[in-house]
Amino acid sequence: MSDLAAALDIVGARWALLIVERLLDGPQRYGDLQRDLGVPTNMLATRLRELEAAGVLFRLPLRHNTRAYALTDRGLALREAIVALGTWGKNDA
Amino acid sequence: MSDLAAALDIVGARWALLIVERLLDGPQRYGDLQRDLGVPTNMLATRLRELEAAGVLFRLPLRHNTRAYALTDRGLALREAIVALGTWGKNDA
DNA sequence: CGTGGCTACTTGCATTTTGCAAGCATGGTC
DNA sequence: GACCATGCTTGCAAAATGCAAGTAGCCACG
Numbered sequence: 001m002s003d004l005a006a007a008l009d010i011v012g013a014r015w016a017l018l019i020v021e022r023l024l025d026g027p028q029r030y031g032d033l034q035r036d037l038g039v040p041t042n043m044l045a046t047r048l049r050e051l052e053a054a055g056v057l058f059r060l061p062l063r064h065n066t067r068a069y070a071l072t073d074r075g076l077a078l079r080e081a082i083v084a085l086g087t088w089g090k091n092d093a
Numbered sequence: 094m095s096d097l098a099a100a101l102d103i104v105g106a107r108w109a110l111l112i113v114e115r116l117l118d119g120p121q122r123y124g125d126l127q128r129d130l131g132v133p134t135n136m137l138a139t140r141l142r143e144l145e146a147a148g149v150l151f152r153l154p155l156r157h158n159t160r161a162y163a164l165t166d167r168g169l170a171l172r173e174a175i176v177a178l179g180t181w182g183k184n185d186a
Numbered sequence: 187c188g189t190g191g192c193t194a195c196t197t198g199c200a201t202t203t204t205g206c207a208a209g210c211a212t213g214g215t216c
Numbered sequence: 217g218a219c220c221a222t223g224c225t226t227g228c229a230a231a232a233t234g235c236a237a238g239t240a241g242c243c244a245c246g
Contacts, residue, residue, distance in 0.1 A: 002111075002114070002179070002182075003179040003180070003182040003183040004110060004111060004114050004175060004178055004179040004182055005111060005182070006182035006183070007178045007179060007181050007182025008110060008111070008178070008182070009182075010182070011178075012107070012110075013232090014105070014232085014233070015233095017097060017101060017105075018095075018097060018098060018101070021095070021097050029193080029194090030193075030194055030195075031192090031193065031194075034194095040233075040234050040235070041194085041195070041196090041235095042195085042196075042197080042233085042234075042235090043232095043233065043234075044195090045194080045195060045196075046232095046233095064192090064193080064241090064242055064243065065192090065193060065194070065240090065241050065242045065243085066192090066193060066194080066242090067193095067194085074184075077181055077184070078181055080177045080180075080181075081174060081177035081178040081180075081181055082097060084173045084174035084177045085097055085100045085101070085104075085174040085178075086095070086096040086097040086100060087096070087173075087174075088100050088170055088171055088173075088174055089095075089096040089097055089098070089099035089100025089101070089102075089103070090096040090099070091167075091170070106203090107203085107204070108204095122222080122223090123222075123223050123224075124221090124222060124223075127223095133204075133205050133206070134206095134223085134224070134225090135204085135205080135206090135224085135225075135226085136203095136204065136205075137224090138223080138224060138225075139204095157212090157213055157214065157221090157222080158211090158212050158213045158214080158221090158222065158223070159213095159221090159222060159223075160222095160223085
């Protein structure tokens with residue numbers, strides 16, 4: 001399995017990279033991600049579980065029954081790839 | 094729609110980036126892609142059609158009833174993003 | 187203490203995407 | 217003109233995704 005295939009195995013699923021991109025701006029709560037991205041709630045829950053299991057992000061407990069999701073170092077390391085893809089997507093001429 | 098979402102709309106589908114990565118090494122024929130990637134034949138045909146429509150690659154007629162698939166400039170511009178993702182995927186420690 | 191509201195999910199089911207296997211078309215070879 | 221390689225298409229099963237509704241924990245307020 002190539003390196004690219006290994007990467008896509010983790011962040012290649014739908015919504016995964018968009019979630020990580022959103023978290024590059026700092027920790028976000030579940031509802032924030034849902035509203036900002038327009039992702040279905042069951043998909044969001046699934047992806048957050050998978051990305052946590054893959055060591056890309058972790059749950060950060062806040063007060064009450066709320067928590068935030070934040071990137072690990074491994075998650076932050078995706079910034080370069082995300083920026084590169086975003087730059088490519090910008091030039092759709 | 095963010096730039097990243099626009100990019101993923103084109104190359105976010107399963108197998109798409111792997112196909113492009115393979116073509117970074119130069120034009121490839123259908124059967125080569127199929128064997129190298131292990132992608133189901135109907136998916137390969139679908140993706141090649143989509144990527145051609147998106148201006149990422151084009152069909153290059155060879156002799157007989159064979160053709161090759163090659164990247165356009167827009168397709169080649171994905172190299173940076175693919176390398177970045179591959180580098181990330183390599184460090185799965 | 188109990189009702190109501192907010193947040194973070196889970197669950198059930200329809201729709202879409204993906205995958206497997208088999209078949210078809212075209213062109214060349216002998 | 218029988219045979220083979222290449223490049224697909226087609227039919228159907230399995231899996232992923234999406235929508236809508238429901239559940240669970242916590243706290244504020246009366």
